[in-house]
Amino acid sequence: MSEQNIDGIIEKYRGQPGSLIHALVEIQHENHWLPREVMHKVADALQVPFAQVMQIASFYKAFSLTPKGRHEVHVCTGMTCHLRGAARLRSKVEELTGLKDGETDADSRFTYETGACLGSCSIGPELIVDGKHYGRMTPEKVEDVLKQYE
Amino acid sequence: MTEIVLTIDGKEVKARAGMTVLQAAQQEGIYIPTLCHHEKLEAFGGCRLCMVEVEARGWTSYVVSCVYPVAKDIVVRTRSEKVDKIRKVLVEELMAHAPDSPELIRMAEEYGADRDRFERSASFCIVCGLCVRYCNEVKQKNAVGFIDNGARREISFIPEVARKECWDCQECFAICPTSYAQAAYLLTEALAFPGQRKEAVKVKKAPKPKRVIPIMPAPVTT
Amino acid sequence: MPKLQSAAELEKFRAELLAKRDPAKPCIAVCAGAACDGMDSAAVAAAFLAEAATQKLDGKLEIRTTGCHGYCEKGPNVVVTPGDICYFEVQPTDVPEIIAATLKGEVVERLVYKDPATGAKAVHMSEVPFYKHQTRLLIGDNPKIDPMRIDDYFAVGGYAGLVKALTTMTPEQVLAEVKKANLRGRGGGGFPAGSKWETTRNAPEKTKYVIVNGHEGESAAFMDRAMLTGNPHKILEGLIIGAYAIGAQKGFMYTRHDMPLLEKHVRQALAQATEYGLLGENILGSGFNFECELHFDVGIFVSGESSALMRSIEGNAPEPRPKYIRTSVNGIWDKPSNLNNVETWANVPQIISKGAEWFTSIGSEKSKGTKLISLSGNVVNSGIVEVPMGTPLRTLVFDIGGGVRDGKTLKAIHFGGAMGGSIPADLIDAPLDFDGMSKLGAPIGAGGLLLMDEDTDMIEVARYLMDFLVNESCGKCVPCREGMQQMLQILTRLTEGQGRKGDLELLEDLIEVTGVASLCALGKTSGDPLKSMFRYFKPEYESRIVSSAGGSDNK
Numbered sequence: 001m002s003e004q005n006i007d008g009i010i011e012k013y014r015g016q017p018g019s020l021i022h023a024l025v026e027i028q029h030e031n032h033w034l035p036r037e038v039m040h041k042v043a044d045a046l047q048v049p050f051a052q053v054m055q056i057a058s059f060y061k062a063f064s065l066t067p068k069g070r071h072e073v074h075v076c077t078g079m080t081c082h083l084r085g086a087a088r089l090r091s092k093v094e095e096l097t098g099l100k101d102g103e104t105d106a107d108s109r110f111t112y113e114t115g116a117c118l119g120s121c122s123i124g125p126e127l128i129v130d131g132k133h134y135g136r137m138t139p140e141k142v143e144d145v146l147k148q149y150e
Numbered sequence: 151m152t153e154i155v156l157t158i159d160g161k162e163v164k165a166r167a168g169m170t171v172l173q174a175a176q177q178e179g180i181y182i183p184t185l186c187h188h189e190k191l192e193a194f195g196g197c198r199l200c201m202v203e204v205e206a207r208g209w210t211s212y213v214v215s216c217v218y219p220v221a222k223d224i225v226v227r228t229r230s231e232k233v234d235k236i237r238k239v240l241v242e243e244l245m246a247h248a249p250d251s252p253e254l255i256r257m258a259e260e261y262g263a264d265r266d267r268f269e270r271s272a273s274f275c276i277v278c279g280l281c282v283r284y285c286n287e288v289k290q291k292n293a294v295g296f297i298d299n300g301a302r303r304e305i306s307f308i309p310e311v312a313r314k315e316c317w318d319c320q321e322c323f324a325i326c327p328t329s330y331a332q333a334a335y336l337l338t339e340a341l342a343f344p345g346q347r348k349e350a351v352k353v354k355k356a357p358k359p360k361r362v363i364p365i366m367p368a369p370v371t372t
Numbered sequence: 373m374p375k376l377q378s379a380a381e382l383e384k385f386r387a388e389l390l391a392k393r394d395p396a397k398p399c400i401a402v403c404a405g406a407a408c409d410g411m412d413s414a415a416v417a418a419a420f421l422a423e424a425a426t427q428k429l430d431g432k433l434e435i436r437t438t439g440c441h442g443y444c445e446k447g448p449n450v451v452v453t454p455g456d457i458c459y460f461e462v463q464p465t466d467v468p469e470i471i472a473a474t475l476k477g478e479v480v481e482r483l484v485y486k487d488p489a490t491g492a493k494a495v496h497m498s499e500v501p502f503y504k505h506q507t508r509l510l511i512g513d514n515p516k517i518d519p520m521r522i523d524d525y526f527a528v529g530g531y532a533g534l535v536k537a538l539t540t541m542t543p544e545q546v547l548a549e550v551k552k553a554n555l556r557g558r559g560g561g562g563f564p565a566g567s568k569w570e571t572t573r574n575a576p577e578k579t580k581y582v583i584v585n586g587h588e589g590e591s592a593a594f595m596d597r598a599m600l601t602g603n604p605h606k607i608l609e610g611l612i613i614g615a616y617a618i619g620a621q622k623g624f625m626y627t628r629h630d631m632p633l634l635e636k637h638v639r640q641a642l643a644q645a646t647e648y649g650l651l652g653e654n655i656l657g658s659g660f661n662f663e664c665e666l667h668f669d670v671g672i673f674v675s676g677e678s679s680a681l682m683r684s685i686e687g688n689a690p691e692p693r694p695k696y697i698r699t700s701v702n703g704i705w706d707k708p709s710n711l712n713n714v715e716t717w718a719n720v721p722q723i724i725s726k727g728a729e730w731f732t733s734i735g736s737e738k739s740k741g742t743k744l745i746s747l748s749g750n751v752v753n754s755g756i757v758e759v760p761m762g763t764p765l766r767t768l769v770f771d772i773g774g775g776v777r778d779g780k781t782l783k784a785i786h787f788g789g790a791m792g793g794s795i796p797a798d799l800i801d802a803p804l805d806f807d808g809m810s811k812l813g814a815p816i817g818a819g820g821l822l823l824m825d826e827d828t829d830m831i832e833v834a835r836y837l838m839d840f841l842v843n844e845s846c847g848k849c850v851p852c853r854e855g856m857q858q859m860l861q862i863l864t865r866l867t868e869g870q871g872r873k874g875d876l877e878l879l880e881d882l883i884e885v886t887g888v889a890s891l892c893a894l895g896k897t898s899g900d901p902l903k904s905m906f907r908y909f910k911p912e913y914e915s916r917i918v919s920s921a922g923g924s925d926n927k
Contacts, residue, residue, distance in 0.1 A: 018687035021670060025629065040310070049286070051295025051308050058297040059846075060670035062629055079592040079789065079822055080748040082836055116840070118630060119594030121746065122407040122444030122754035131632070133410030196849050198889045212888050218696050232888075239885040243854035267878070268858050277847065301857040303847030 005030050006038055014045045020056055024063060033064040061115070069104045069111040071149040073097065074128040078117025081124035085138075089125045090114060092139035096146060109150070158226040171215035171226055172200055182215050182228050183237065183257055185244075185327055186278040191287050193217045197244075197278055199257070201236050203227040212236070234261050242267040248274045248328040275330040277303055281322035291315045294322065294331070307335050309342030375649035378657040379535040386526050393527060398433050398474045401451045401515045402462075404633065405440025405598055407755075408447035411461075416448045419464035423471055432475065436524075439514045439602015439637075443502050444755035446485075451515045456497035459483040488752075488774075501753075505771045507734070508758045509742050510718050511595075514602040519637040522644040525605040531650060533721030537613045538658040541724075546617035547573065550720065552728035554740050559585055559713030560788070560817045560893075562739070562806035568710055571700040573618045575708035580620040583704075583711040584611055585681060586627035587669050590789035591840060593820035595744040595756045596714035600627060601634040603718075604641035608664065610720030612650065615662045618710055622663055624685055629668040638666055677892045678711050679703075680846065691846050692892035713818065715744055736762025739806045749786070749822030750777045762803045769800060769823060780825040784909075788817025790837040790844075791897035793904030794830065813904035830909045831916060834902050835863035841898050852895030855886035859902070871917040880906070 009026045013019040023042055028034060034057050043050040057063045075081075075090050099105055099112040120126055123135025127145060134145055152167040158175050165174035170193065175182050185197035193216045200215045205225040212232070227233065241263040245254050249265045254276075258265055277296075282305055285294050293311040296303060307316070316335060323332040339346075376382045402408075402417040420435045441449045446460035452474050459470060459480065466483060473480045485494040487501070494500045517524040525531070537546050551566030572580055584607055588596040600607060611623050625638060642664055645651045653661045667685050679693045682704045703709020719741055723731045732740045739761035745768060748754045752774030759768060765785060769775065776782050782797040793814035795802070802812060809816050824833065838860045847853045859882050862875050883899030890896045906913065 020687050021684065022687070025668065025670060049292035049295075050311065051282075051286070051292040054306070054308065055296045059299045062670040077840075079786075079820070079836070080754070083749050083822065083824065083828070116589070116844075117591040117594070118406070119588070119597050120406040120410045120444075121592050121594055121748035123410045123447070124748075126410065133406075135407065135410035194848075195891060198850050198891070201889055213696065214891075235881075236885050236889050239855075239881055240850050240889065243850060243858060246854070246858070269861060276850075277853065298847070300845035300847045301842055301853055303853065 002030070007041075010038075010041055010045045015047060017046050017048045020046055020048050020053065021060075024053075024057055028063050032068045033066060036065075064111075066104065067108070069108045071110050071130050073110050073112045073146070073149075075112075075114050076116075076118055076120070076124060076126040076128065077114045078119075078121060078124065080121035081117070081126055084124045086125040088139050089127065089137055089142065092142045093127070093146075096143060110146075154220050154222050156220055156222065156224045156226060159228055165220040167220070169220050171202060171204070171213070171218045171220055174220050175215065175226070175228065180228060183260070184216060185253065185276065186280060187216045188280055188284065188325065191280070191283045194279060194283065197240070197276075199237055199240055201233060203230045203233055237261045238263045244276045246271045247276050248330075251276075251328045253327045273304065273330075274328050275304055275334070276328055277305070278327060279305070280325045280327070281305055281331040284322050284325060289315075289319060289321065291319070293319075294334075305331070305334060307338035309338055312338055313343040313346055373647055375647070376656060377649065379539040382526075382531065382535055382656060389523055389526055396454060399436055399453045400433065400470065400474060401436045401438045401441075401453070403439070403441045403447060403449040403451075403515070404437050405444065405447070405449075405514075405602065406594060406631070407444035408440070408449055409633070411447045413448035413462075415464045416450070416462050416467065419467040420471070423467050427471070429471070429475075433471065436518050438517055439519050440511070440598035440756055441515050442506075442508070442511055442756045442758075443500070443753065445502075445753045450483075451497065453516075455495075456515075457495055458485060458497050458500055458503075460485060501774070502755065502757075502772055505767055506758050507742050507760050509722060509734075510599065510606070510715065510744060511602070511756060511758050513606070514598075517603055519602055519604055520640050522605060522641070522648060525603070529725075530605055530721075531609055533724035534609050534613055534650065535656065537616055537724050538656050538660060543573075543617045543619060546613060546724065549728050550614075550617065550723060553723045553731040554728075554738075555716065555719055555723060555731070556739060556806060557712060558715035558719070558743065558819070560590075560791075560815070562810075562816070565712055565716050568700055568712070569614060569618050571698065572620070572708040572710040575701045577708050579622075579707045580618055581704050581707055581709040582611055582615045582618060582620040582623045583681070583685070583709060584623070584625040584627075584714055584717055585678070585711050586625060586714045587681065588628065588714070588818065589669075589844070590791075590818045590820050591837075592746060592748050592822055593789060593818040594746045594748075595819060597628060597631055597634055598756050599714050599718055599744070600625075601631065601637050604638045605645065606721060607714055607717045608641055608645055608650075610717035611664065612655070612662055613720050613724055614710065614712070614717065616660055620710070621661060622665070624665050624667050624704070626667045626669065626681055626685060629670060635666075635668075642666060677894055680892065681711070682709060691848050692894075715819075734760050736760075736803060736805045736808075739804075743804060743816065744819055745804075746820045747773050747823075748820070750780065750825040750828070751775070751823040752777055759804065762805055764801050764803055766800045768804065768821065773823065776823055776825050778825075780827065782823060783826050783828050784824040784830070785814065786822040786824060786833070786901075787814040787820070788900075789820050790840045791894070791900055792817045792820075793900050794824070794833070794908065795904065796908045813900075813907050815900075829867070830905050830912050831863060831866050834905055835860065835867050837901050838863055838898070841894065845894060849889075849891040849895065851886045851889040852891065852898065855882050855890075856895065856898050858882055859886070859899070863902075866913070866916045869916070873917055875917060876906075876910075876913060 013023040039053045043053045077086055097110050097112055101114050104111040125137050127134040127137040154165050158180050163174050163178050182200045184200045186194045195214050195217045201212050202215045204211055204213050238261040241257045245265040246268040281294050285291050293315045294307045297306045404413055417437045424435055448462050450459040450462045469480050479495050485500045497503045513528045516528055555565045556562045557565055586596050586600050677692050678699050685704055699709050701708050735741050742758050742760050745757045747757050757772050784794045786794040795812050795814045842856050842860050845852050887899050
């Protein structure tokens with residue numbers, strides 16, 4: 001996390017209320033979550049009421065209002081993955097990590113999220129870790145995949 | 151100023167171009183129920199209770215009268231079997247949250263809604279957004295906002311703003327149809343800045359606390 | 373590359389480009405589409421490049437990384453030209469053998485398609501069952517194009533439609549051609565694109581916008597991102613032509629935030645188009661100015677709804693606008709804005725270059741051209757399919773899709789994701805047609821087609837779809853926010869065996885009111901899957917109502 005980078009992003013959009021979403025997206029991308037004091041800075045710089053920043057930040061799933069773990073574990077719950085057994089995959093991931101949808105463990109190792117279709121339906125069910133897709137995933141294979149991420 | 155003639159419930163009504171069907175009806179003393187509408191605020195179109203039947207060029211459609219603009223020769227029916235059914239179900243859905251709201255109880259009687267038809271929900275906010283929009287549009291303080299989306303959407307006081315702005319305003323309490331705004335504020339105060347309001351009151355001499363009255367049916371202007 | 377100043381310069385550039393290319397020189401195209409990527413096609417592509425470097429094959433062989441080929445089920449896909457030899461499920465270890473065979477003009481037999489029943493082999497794309505029943509007008513170029521290289525698009529005739537429009541046609545003529553082609557919106561509504569363009573064109577405001585809706589939030593629809601990632605210039609060309617016809621000065625591409633490759637390719641396409649003078653001022657010396665900006669969703673389905681999408685481009689929360697206005701007249705910043713989906717725009721260049729008459733010769737009576745379909749669910753051959761409108765579903769499901777997985781029987785066909793519908797297997801001979809499918813209760817929507825096998829629990833499917841929508845709703849209006857939540861609770865009870873007498877009537881009331889009273893299409897159509905299931909699978913629902921509950925409501 002670099003405060004300088006965040007400030008740089010905020011400066012870029014100073015005085016542009018219409019760029020609120022862009023600013024938040026960039027900060028999320030840089031910092032992986034949106035701390036409250038950063039949202040205050042955004043509100044002040046872009047001249048947007050803080051309440052509106054909160055509305056947008058809590059509205060969209062891409063924004064996180066809490067810190068994330070080192071690795072983001074994502075199970076696709078799209079329709080095909082669902083038909084092809086995503087529920088079993090979810091249970092296994094939940095059992096192994098001890099996490100429920102949206103949670104991060106105490107060691108900040110994993111953040112676990114289920115999410116909408118990512119369009120790789122043909123290789124569902126899918127497990128995605130830090131953006132890497134693991135297609136045709138079975139509950140049996142999950143442990144080996146997660147082991148690679150410390 | 152262009153004058154537009156339309157029919158509402160069989161009555162010929164004259165309206166100005168740019169008016170909504172709701173405004174045209176209210177001006178003639180024709181009642182249409184609303185929950186999220188407020189004269190001082192921009193039309194929201196959220197509660198959908200003001201839905202009416204509109205017949206235009208042979209087509210019948212269902213529109214929300216608080217945003218639907220008047221148009222020449224349209225025929226508006228503020229009640230019909232379908233309109234009543236829509237209102238009945240919407241009131242039933244809202245009563246899962248706020249079964250004791252006087253406003254909803256009155257509407258339930260009018261449209262035959264069963265307050266127990268749906269399973270009770272934990273929150274008694276009906277998310278009409280009156281508090282949020284009033285604070286934003288009229289007071290321009292933005293001490294309360296919406297958070298989250300879908301069924302999880304709720305109103306939320308922003309402690310950083312509320313501690314400074316709310317104690318001598320509280321105007322949103324009176325327009326809230328369920329008293330939830332007040333409850334949410336008090337909870338925020340208790341959690342985020344307990345006791346501080348009293349200090350502020352001591353220093354600035356607080357106005358008499360306002361009596362919290364739920365919003366009454368939209369006044370019919372004649 | 374200096375800017376192309378005129379149509380003649382572009383054609384000269386294209387001729388030089390083609391003269392430098394030897395069609396006989398073998399080219400190995402490695403698919404990097406979403407599914408192949410998930411099966412680590414990147415390692416396969418890297419292995420090809422490494423092997424080619426080791427063997428110093430620079431002049432003898434070309435390696436190309438491309439967008440989605442279509443047959444996602446059997447990725448990583450590799451296609452070798454000339455001859456369109458298809459290799460499936462290619463692993464990095466297969467690379468030396470493929471290179472050796474390619475250089476000798478031979479085929480690696482063990483990697484070609486084998487019929488699961490007869491064992492018969494199919495070497496060329498035109499013989500592979502998955503491909504041979506298709507008409508691949510839109511996606512067919514994907515294996516020939518490295519999406520990072522505009523030259524590859526020029527090489528397949530790219531931007532010829534734009535040249536024709538700008539140099540030989542007036543904006544009115546372009547509009548007339550699109551209207552004559554009866555191009556209907558591919559995003560779900562099937563609304564005639566030409567009429568929509570005309571409304572925006574005729575709006576009095578001078579500033580106008582055109583938008584590509586590449587949000588593709590429909591679950592199990594994945595063809596738009598395959599087109600945008602695999603052939604971004606095709607969509608851009610369509611957009612520029614549309615802007616010319618409509619009189620728009622600025623365009624927006626609105627797409628998903630969660631596809632890094634898509635973003636990279638579209639950014640590159642916009643940069644290259646600008647560099648070549650296909651975007652910017654005085655395009656190809658025609659006097660027409662147009663620029664295009666890229667925008668991303670932030671992960672919620674409702675942002676694909678047109679007015680919500682435009683709110684999002686403005687930087688506001690993506691709530692649909694409550695006003696009774698048409699975005700084609702009052703869209704982004706209240707300016708006339710014409711929005712079409714990726715596939716609709718992708719059809720425009722060929723309509724202009726080949727003409728409306730050619731286009732209308734393909735398809736059914738009222739639905740012209742081809743349609744991209746994302747085939748998935750319990751199907752043997754999942755992937756992206758392109759067929760003429762009017763093609764019987766049977767062709768899609770059996771000839772192309774290879775039928776149901778694991779030897780099971782077909783129970784239902786579902787179209788259109790969470791706002792679509794399911795029809796039973798005995799309607800398999802229905803043609804793929806906007807109006808026909810809508811009448812059956814399974815509107816094509818964006819084109820996500822799911823097969824459901826005999827084991828599918830239709831109530832669970834309805835619950836799943838409702839759960840999806842509840843999470844994607846913006847929550848502004850009561851019928852959508854509360855009505856869907858109530859439907860979800862009832863459906864959840866039904867799946868848990870806790871059905872009560874009166875539940876189905878309650879659901880019917882909710883479907884009706886949510887459908888008529890909701891603010892935007894998300895709520896309005898949220899009950900559609902359920903409606904189709906009540907039409908075709910009602911006994912299954914009735915059987916879930918526990919009769920012993922005797923109608924008592926234990927609340």
